[in-house]
Amino acid sequence: MADVQLIILFTSMALVVIGLYAAIFVDNIIKKIIGISFIEEGANLFIVAIGYKPGGVVPILMPGMDTSWFATNAAYPLPFGLVLTSIVIGASTLAVMLALVMVLYRRYGTLSTKVMLADTSKQEEYNE
Amino acid sequence: MNELIPLMVIVPLMAALVISAFSRFNTLTKALAFIVALCLPIIPLASNYGLHYFGGYEPILDNVTNVMYHPAITYSFTFLQQIFIAGVGLLTFLVVFIYLTKYRKVSGPYLFLLFLGTAAVTAMILTDDIFHMFVFFEILALAQVGIVAASSIDYSYEMALKYMILGSIGSPMMLLGIGFLLALTGSVNVTDIVAAVHNGLVNVKSPVFLLSLGLIFFGWLYASGLPPFHTIKSGIYSKAEPHGAALLQSFTVISMISIVLIMFRIYSTLPIFEVLIVFFSILAMILGVSLALTQTDFRRMIGFLAVGELGFIGLGIGLGTQFAITAGLFQALNEIIITALLFIGFGAIVNATDEVDTRKLGGLLAQHPKVSIMLLIGGLAMAGVPPLSGFQSKLMLVQASLSCGYPELSILAIMVSIATFVVFVKTYYTMFLKPKPKELELEGKEVPRSMIIVMGVLLVIIILLGVFPDVVTNGISNFVGGIL
Amino acid sequence: MKLYDQIFDVVKQFKKLFSPGPVTNADVSGSITAEIFLIVSLVLAAILLRHVNVLLAGLVTLILAVVLIANIPLIPKFKIEQEDSLEKMLFYAIITLAIIVTFMYWGGNFV
Numbered sequence: 128m129a130d131v132q133l134i135i136l137f138t139s140m141a142l143v144v145i146g147l148y149a150a151i152f153v154d155n156i157i158k159k160i161i162g163i164s165f166i167e168e169g170a171n172l173f174i175v176a177i178g179y180k181p182g183g184v185v186p187i188l189m190p191g192m193d194t195s196w197f198a199t200n201a202a203y204p205l206p207f208g209l210v211l212t213s214i215v216i217g218a219s220t221l222a223v224m225l226a227l228v229m230v231l232y233r234r235y236g237t238l239s240t241k242v243m244l245a246d247t248s249k250q251e252e253y254n255e
Numbered sequence: 256m257n258e259l260i261p262l263m264v265i266v267p268l269m270a271a272l273v274i275s276a277f278s279r280f281n282t283l284t285k286a287l288a289f290i291v292a293l294c295l296p297i298i299p300l301a302s303n304y305g306l307h308y309f310g311g312y313e314p315i316l317d318n319v320t321n322v323m324y325h326p327a328i329t330y331s332f333t334f335l336q337q338i339f340i341a342g343v344g345l346l347t348f349l350v351v352f353i354y355l356t357k358y359r360k361v362s363g364p365y366l367f368l369l370f371l372g373t374a375a376v377t378a379m380i381l382t383d384d385i386f387h388m389f390v391f392f393e394i395l396a397l398a399q400v401g402i403v404a405a406s407s408i409d410y411s412y413e414m415a416l417k418y419m420i421l422g423s424i425g426s427p428m429m430l431l432g433i434g435f436l437l438a439l440t441g442s443v444n445v446t447d448i449v450a451a452v453h454n455g456l457v458n459v460k461s462p463v464f465l466l467s468l469g470l471i472f473f474g475w476l477y478a479s480g481l482p483p484f485h486t487i488k489s490g491i492y493s494k495a496e497p498h499g500a501a502l503l504q505s506f507t508v509i510s511m512i513s514i515v516l517i518m519f520r521i522y523s524t525l526p527i528f529e530v531l532i533v534f535f536s537i538l539a540m541i542l543g544v545s546l547a548l549t550q551t552d553f554r555r556m557i558g559f560l561a562v563g564e565l566g567f568i569g570l571g572i573g574l575g576t577q578f579a580i581t582a583g584l585f586q587a588l589n590e591i592i593i594t595a596l597l598f599i600g601f602g603a604i605v606n607a608t609d610e611v612d613t614r615k616l617g618g619l620l621a622q623h624p625k626v627s628i629m630l631l632i633g634g635l636a637m638a639g640v641p642p643l644s645g646f647q648s649k650l651m652l653v654q655a656s657l658s659c660g661y662p663e664l665s666i667l668a669i670m671v672s673i674a675t676f677v678v679f680v681k682t683y684y685t686m687f688l689k690p691k692p693k694e695l696e697l698e699g700k701e702v703p704r705s706m707i708i709v710m711g712v713l714l715v716i717i718i719l720l721g722v723f724p725d726v727v728t729n730g731i732s733n734f735v736g737g738i739l
Numbered sequence: 740m741k742l743y744d745q746i747f748d749v750v751k752q753f754k755k756l757f758s759p760g761p762v763t764n765a766d767v768s769g770s771i772t773a774e775i776f777l778i779v780s781l782v783l784a785a786i787l788l789r790h791v792n793v794l795l796a797g798l799v800t801l802i803l804a805v806v807l808i809a810n811i812p813l814i815p816k817f818k819i820e821q822e823d824s825l826e827k828m829l830f831y832a833i834i835t836l837a838i839i840v841t842f843m844y845w846g847g848n849f850v
Contacts, residue, residue, distance in 0.1 A: 143427075143431070146424075147424070147833055147836075150420075150424060150829050150833060151829055151830060151833055159420070160420070160423075163420060163423045163424065164423070166423065166424060166427045166428075167423065167427045167430075169427070169431075170427040170428075170430040170431045170434065171430075173431060173434050174430070174434040174437065177434060177437055177438045203441070205437070205441075205442075205443070206434075206437065209386050209437075209443070212386075212390055213389075213390075213430060216390065216393045216394070219397065220393065220396075220397065220419065220422075220423060223397060223400060223401075223419065224416065224419050224420065224423070227400075227404065227412055227415060227416040227419065228416065230412055231412055231413065231416065234412075240825055240826065241824075241826065243413065244413055244416065244417055244824065244825035244826075245824045245825075246822040246823055246824040247410055247413070247414075247490070247823055248822075249824070414823070417823065417825045417828065420825060420829070421825075421828060421829065421832055424829070424832060424833070424836070425832070428836065460848050462843075462844045462845075465843045465844060465848070466840065466843055466844050468843060469839045469840050469842075469843035469844070470840070472839060473835070473836050473839055473840075476835070477832075482835075483828070483831035483832050483834075483835045484828075484832065485821075486821050486822070486823045486827075486828055487823065487828055490823045527843070527848075531839075537784050537787075540780075541776075541777065541780045541781065541784070542817075542821070544773075544776065545773040545776055545777045545780075545814070545817070546773075546817070546818070546821060548769045548770065548772055548773035548776070549756070549766075549769060549770050549773050549814055549818060551757065551766065613765075614761055614763055614766070661787070661790075663783055663784070663786050663787050664787070666783060667780060667783050667784065670776065670779065670780055670783070671780070674772070674773075674776050677769070677772055678769070681765050681768075681769045684765060685763065685765050689765075
């Protein structure tokens, strides 16, 4: 069996790189935001992968468990807690971004970044 | 009483929630906002120094390795935190005061954003936990975006969205960096990480450790608005309401120093860390000031100047000696107050004239003598003219770079100060001294009195810090001696 | 003679920079100050390389000075590169990220 952790790490790096690619080269703002949220997910996946332990158990101490067995076999719980927080933050950021896009789409009638988020001095031409 | 330490974060956070929940009742909202804002500078001044462990989890001593572990999120409160939290609390109070007196009907969500931002920066500077800092860093970004989007200036939504999209690249990178540190040390507590690094548990030459520095550093660049983020930072300052911009720049400065102090504690053994900081600080000073010279919108100009001044803080920290870091942190405190004065003062002019283009303004000295005199003193303080506070910190920085053996940096710092002075004099001349253009109509609009009072208060602080810098620098110097 | 003409052409170029709208003395002189400040400060910053290698510092300073002076006016070019359109800002942010990460990963130990 291939090393699960390594595969996850490669996936997370691929997500980050795809996100950075989308941030530069994609013009549609919604697609760009989807791409950018890939970066966030890549970072989260990376942190989850840190806590992985081959053959590990869920880090909850149940009654009757041997503590020393638990200590050697439980997965590292801290990364999961951190990722949970980070996902919530990412979701709220995404919501605010999409809300702003909605307002701007009503004003400009297009989703093109080149028009919607151009230089401030040029925006006066687009927005008559 | 160490119970007051978490209250510094909890009070503004709770106030933010309660105010936005009861925003239908106008008088109640106003009274509550005023009282809470008044408490903000008082709590840190009344509190004792010490540590606070959330959940009461005291540090655990590992008997085998003889290392202390910190299981709880820890807040450490010393003189540095006290002075900066009191500073930003005072500024929040003044900004809320301006806002409450300016509008008859106040907006609960806007006050929510102001208090949320204050709570976030307070937590960032207090915390000893790198992930906790990241969480509040994200909350701060949301609050900043909200403050910008809430303003009535044209194209503020666009600027807010741009800031947010850039932030969505900057902050995951920081999270990745924190992830690398977590993978290397198994902890997110800064004291534990520092202990692991100093005890040799982490190979400081490993590329992963260096990469974590690079990624956290990139997040820091975004938080502090150093290049390549100087354009967006000056952009959001220029699109926020003037009192909002005054608060935004203080958020930027405090998040900058709180992240850089954590980075300094972890990475100061690497020589490249100081090189990186000095490089980007020099870039910020050069680009910020030279772009400020070519702006015609004076809010944008102050924004670029504020970014350029951030370079001085970075310079002090990048030099890395006790004296230099003290100078950098003192410069940070001065910058918070001076830039706030300038934003509020120029905002008062926007209020009175509805015009932001310097080419269309002129002859305002006769109309608004009080504002113009106070702005002049603020501008002189920013450029570093004695006996004002900017002079003291810049002199310390120049001395520090000389004593570290970098006379080029001293010359550069002096040149940037002179160029700052040129920017200010040019703008001041075109706005206040040049004859009034015929098209400019001033139909007797007055500057709100609250703005003048606030400017007066800030001016008094600037002069006091300029005459008695020792009050602050001794304490900061002790703090810096502790982390070196 | 060519450089002389180029220096005097600078003011005309600055006029374009501020159009549309009137161009005042203060704006043009501010831009010229910015131009000189930019050249001098970049050259001065290049001298810092002497802590790495004196010969390198001399070479870089001379080349930088010649390149910068031969390319005046710099400020219009600088301003176009630092406008606040999202494309340009994202591009520079990601380029900086790439440079920092590459430099740190492979070259962080050589400083």
